[in-house]
Amino acid sequence: MAERKIVARVSGGLGNQLFIYAAARRMAIERGAKLYMDHLSAFQTDKFGAIYQLQHFAVKSELAPEKYCFKSSFSRKKRELLKGLSNSLPLARKFIVKELDFIPPGSTQNPDFKQPLRDLLRLEGYWQAVRYFHPYEKEIREDLRIASPLSARSHTILNDIRNCEAVCLHIRQRRGALHAPGMVAPKTVTQLGFDYYERAVEHIAARVSNPVFYCFGDDPDWLPPRWTFPYPVIFVSHNKEQESAYEDLALMEACKHFVVGNSTFSWWAAWLAQNPGKVIVAPKNEEGRLSWASEPDVNPPEWTELDV
DSSP: OOOOEEEEEOOSSHHHHHHHHHHHHHHHHHHTOEEEEEOSTGGGSOTTOOOOOGGGBOOSOEEOOGGGSOOSHHHHHHHHHHHHHHHHSOGGGOSEEOGGGTSOTTOOOOOOTTSOOOSEEEEOSOOOSGGGTGGGHHHHHHHTSBOSOOOHHHHHHHHHHHTTEEEEEEEOOOTTOOOOTTOOOOTTSSOOOHHHHHHHHHHHHTTSSSEEEEEEESOTTTSGGGOOOSSOEEEOOSOOSGGGHHHHHHHHHTSSEEEOOSSHHHHHHHHHOOOTTOOEEEEOOBTTTBOOSSSTTOSOTTSEEEOO
């Protein structure tokens, strides 16, 4: 019997990469397959300069040999051919599979990864919902334990976070839409308005005694002059490069409570956090208004969703 192999095409920022790994890991467990991460194909042409970052975690996978990747221009054409063929083939014969091969678009039903599939299977897509990996949450949490060391500065902040009612506040700026306090984002941009953060901060403050807000974001100079809340705040901005994104994730998930931005990065910080009494506020993932994840049910039901 041929060895089963799953080759997951990793793409996007760190939050996206974690979702892809989690779904691929479940599929590998249920199929008894060897799991490879294609760390080359997508990043060759990523327009945002994203890089592979899963090497910082205790993942149970190997980097895919180049023969399983689509690195060159010729092999990228081969990928497009395989994708086209897969779209016309029944599931058991597809070369490349994605979410809609298991679940109809827009549906929130659970996937069945145990169906007959090829022995060498390529996985694509974003898989941004807990239902893609929930039977193996224990394994996923262990796999996504950060294994790389933190800088001295990060260690200092980590100790401070552990000694207070730390609230992670993550602000994601998209398309340069810098909105002023009290303003709702225009409907023409996929950006959270500042009013979301105002409501989220007050929601947390009404439920948490003596909160200290630790603020993270991809534009660290934007929030400080706009901070008008009567609560202690620490702006964390020393991890500026993608190579150190895992350090911010380590600090964020050490917090006790969370204001999630329109970002799978802060989503994972909130989900991985160990505090059993954590309060989590997240924006609704509304198709058409603010669609910030691939699945409509990206937020677990126990989280508080705010309209945006």
